[in-house]
Amino acid sequence: MSPQYWEDLQIGARRDLGHYTFTEDEIIRFGRKYDPQPFHVDPEAAKNSIFGGLIASGWHTAAIWMKLAIAERANSKGKSPLLRAGVSPGYEDMRWLKPVRPGMTLKFSSEICGKVELRSRPEMGIVLSRNEARDEKGALVFHFTGKGFVQRRPKA
């Protein structure tokens, strides 16, 4: 696998990351472990919540985005135009716009939307990505702006 440098990544490069169907069991398992609000863990209590039924934790949706992003990078055998993998300093503007219910299938994607040089670390750069999940009708359900550290191409 050839090395991937900050200079190689192009703004506008976009990939579908695939689909994922959320099941009730998984939603409850994640909720019990990490986000035990009644509408994430208890289908009966969830009926009386503002969501009117069980919904996935927003952190669960984010974790599934990560899972599919890693799978896409592995499947592309180093040919993905996206950031391959690595370490991130954080994210911005994460929004959970629509509830994710059991049986829903979401379509995830990632697009490179910016590149930042690092004065403090000239050997590294940051790549920004606009990441989304949409429902079966194409409506936006989830998005955030991700950030990843990438090596700069060594100066010859």
Place this chain on the structure above:
Amino acid sequence: MSSILYFEDFHLGRTFECGPYAVTKEEIVEFASEFDPQPHHLDEEAAKHSMLGGLAASGWHVCAMTMRMFADRMIPVMAARGGSGSREARWVKPVRPGDVLRVEATVVDTKQSRGRPDIGHVVFECRVYNQKELVALVFMTPVIATRSAA
């Protein structure tokens, strides 16, 4: 019922202590295996040679653990209706096996809903500290709170 906190009770600067959460290697590897299978979250030897310098939890796992600490503290006392997102997170320090985390959740902004007089948004800045009192994660997250009926 006077112990329930409504939108009006979340004054700017009010801080809630949450946690602790003991981080184990087993849990780091379990979360990463399911959601973030990168070598620096799975394998100690590979992690030594990564930018993280050793095995560390997925950033998404750190967010999830933070959510758990926040939920355990706030669900019993807050008239909350869930969150709509997370404005920003900074993964400042790696979270390692054996770390013990705690959270200081401070109210940094409040806003009444324009369209819905019965709710408001309370923005918390959650600072996650490890046992050395170093900040591992900072995130800003708005929570929807019911307004007092009064």
